[in-house]
């Protein structure tokens with residue numbers, strides 16, 4: 497499994513983009529930074545998008561991706577998420593007010609946007625990977641994912657805070673080798689982090705105990721850019737041997 501980090505921050509500043517991973521060229525995990533990082537040729541290769549939740553920083557460039565691809569490719573772009581996440585997209589983004597309803601465009605052939613609900617507790621095959629999901633704790637319906645091949649498993653969580661089902665998913669994730677998990681705010685803002693459904697480094701340390709795996713790599717992302725230095729200093733205090741802070745542009749082969 498090849499993973500490219502297209503965006504990895506919890507907000508946007510010049511050069512810093514919001515959450516988005518590219519897996520094996522054709523699968524996006526969250527869509528915060530696809531049209532601002534990939535050429536049109538690379539965008540045309542994407543067949544599937546897996547969304548953690550409908551907050552703007554995780555979906556913003558999906559709006560431009562379907563617009564870019566709409567009249568250039570015959571087959572639909574499949575967007576996968578639990579049904580409540582897709583309902584938010586339909587009701588609040590692709591509603592012919594904020595943005596066109598791309599589930600009906602173009603009109604003379606299959607529409608570019610196909611919304612594909614993921615049933616609870618049912619593994620699914622997407623882009624050649626086995627995909628399972630669990631809810632995380634967040635102000636809106638939000639999912640974390642286990643993506644597995646025959647040789648490697650990834651656990652990805654968009655926005656998380658203190659939760660149990662995600663870590664159960666991680667413990668059950670076949671061939672788990674890496675975790676991608678948000679850490680948005682510094683320890684001193686823990687109250688705000690809990691209220692807004694996010695982690696601090698100290699909260700992350702408690703959550704990783706639930707995973708119970710000291711051998712897998714922990715890739716931290718979704719830092720709010722205005723607090724990066726403070727968050728990194730707090731993370732260093734954890735002294736975790738396999739923890740890496742993502743900065744954007746990294747490539748992994750698992």
Ligand SMILES: [Zn+2]
Pocket residue numbers: 506551553554654655718
């Ligand atoms: Zn977010």
Ligand SMILES: [Zn+2]
Pocket residue numbers: 549551634655
């Ligand atoms: Zn969020």
